[in-house]
Amino acid sequence: MSVHSVSVAKERLKNLLISDRIQCAPDAVDRLSNDLYHTISKYMEIRRENFDITVTRTDIHIKYMGEKN
Amino acid sequence: MGEVIVITSGKGGVGKTTTTANIGIGLSSLGKKVIVIDTDLGLRNLDVVMGLENRIVYNIVDVIEGSCRLKQALIRDKRFPELYLLPSAQTKDKSSVSPEQMKKLVEDIKEEFDFVLLDCPAGIEQGFQNAIAGAERSIVVTTPEVSAIRDADRIIGLLEASGIRRNHLLINRLRVDMVRRGDMMSVEDVTEILAVELLGVIPDDEQVVIATNQGEPVVGEDCPAGRAYINICRRLMGEDIPVEDYSKPEGIFEKISSLFHRN
Numbered sequence: 001m002s003v004h005s006v007s008v009a010k011e012r013l014k015n016l017l018i019s020d021r022i023q024c025a026p027d028a029v030d031r032l033s034n035d036l037y038h039t040i041s042k043y044m045e046i047r048r049e050n051f052d053i054t055v056t057r058t059d060i061h062i063k064y065m066g067e068k069n
Numbered sequence: 070m071g072e073v074i075v076i077t078s079g080k081g082g083v084g085k086t087t088t089t090a091n092i093g094i095g096l097s098s099l100g101k102k103v104i105v106i107d108t109d110l111g112l113r114n115l116d117v118v119m120g121l122e123n124r125i126v127y128n129i130v131d132v133i134e135g136s137c138r139l140k141q142a143l144i145r146d147k148r149f150p151e152l153y154l155l156p157s158a159q160t161k162d163k164s165s166v167s168p169e170q171m172k173k174l175v176e177d178i179k180e181e182f183d184f185v186l187l188d189c190p191a192g193i194e195q196g197f198q199n200a201i202a203g204a205e206r207s208i209v210v211t212t213p214e215v216s217a218i219r220d221a222d223r224i225i226g227l228l229e230a231s232g233i234r235r236n237h238l239l240i241n242r243l244r245v246d247m248v249r250r251g252d253m254m255s256v257e258d259v260t261e262i263l264a265v266e267l268l269g270v271i272p273d274d275e276q277v278v279i280a281t282n283q284g285e286p287v288v289g290e291d292c293p294a295g296r297a298y299i300n301i302c303r304r305l306m307g308e309d310i311p312v313e314d315y316s317k318p319e320g321i322f323e324k325i326s327s328l329f330h331r332n
Binding site: 004 | 218251252253258
């Protein structure tokens with residue numbers, strides 16, 4: 001099964017826009033995401049696969065799904 | 070007092086000029102008094118797309134420099150009720166006009182029209198700054214490609230930074246068949262990423278190429294792009310028309326034919 005090219009496009013675009021919007025190198029976003037994950041994990045139980053950050057021009061959203069699922 | 074709308078995109082080749090021409094013609098055919106202004110100094114194209122290239126005498130730089138009156142430079146498109154073109158200059162460069170001069174020109178012009186459409190050049194340099202100087206709102210044109218969407222996002226940021234807050238998205242050249250098989254970003258994929266309101270979607274349609282070859286409009290014609298453009302015009306006039314759903318299942322014909330082609 002080949003991966004549909006849309007998922008590749010979306011992933012690339014997402015990374016591009018984050019680095020455009022906060023004006024940093026793409027790997028800085030990964031480091032930011034990691035740091036935020038570790039900071040939050042000190043205070044609440046989260047899992048890597050349920051944690052995601054979104055950066056827009058005005059906000060940084062942290063998304064996590066707690067124990068419920 | 071007219072509404073001043075800049076049609077912009079950042080990236081070149083996504084369909085700004087074709088969109089400007091077709092929206093201008095569409096609004097005119099719906100009874101509005103419209104002027105379309107080509108602000109791409111040095112790369113004049115809107116006149117060609119509209120089939121008016123043989124009628125140019127004066128241009129926008131002549132008007133701004135005071136070499137002629139506005140009325141002398143305007144080209145009336147006789148095929149439509151009230152449609153005028155202010156052509157760009159082919160021999161001048163971007164620096165022959167300042168944003169202040171453009172703003173003043175647009176302010177004088179908008180008194181007499183219902184809609185002023187500004188066709189913006191590609192890029193984010195002075196040509197872009199000139200084009201947006203007099204605009205109150207924008208139509209950001211993109212195609213469902215990574216590079217075009219990235220540029221659209223940048224442009225939206227720049228428009229907002231310049232105080233233009235009413236920004237609408239137009240997704241051009243959507244290939245419905247490719248979206249269905251997962252090889253092109255869908256309308257939802259694009260609108261999720263770019264946080265501005267969707268004005269409309271133009272499906273990829275060879276009629277656009279055929280019409281542009283002939284210097285004819287496609288808006289209002291009985292083809293997918295023609296219908297999509299006229300709906301966009303109606304939305305701009307405030308009508309509440311839902312955006313066409315290009316993700317819905319295939320029509321009966323396609324379903325039956327795919328049954329026969331299975332395996």
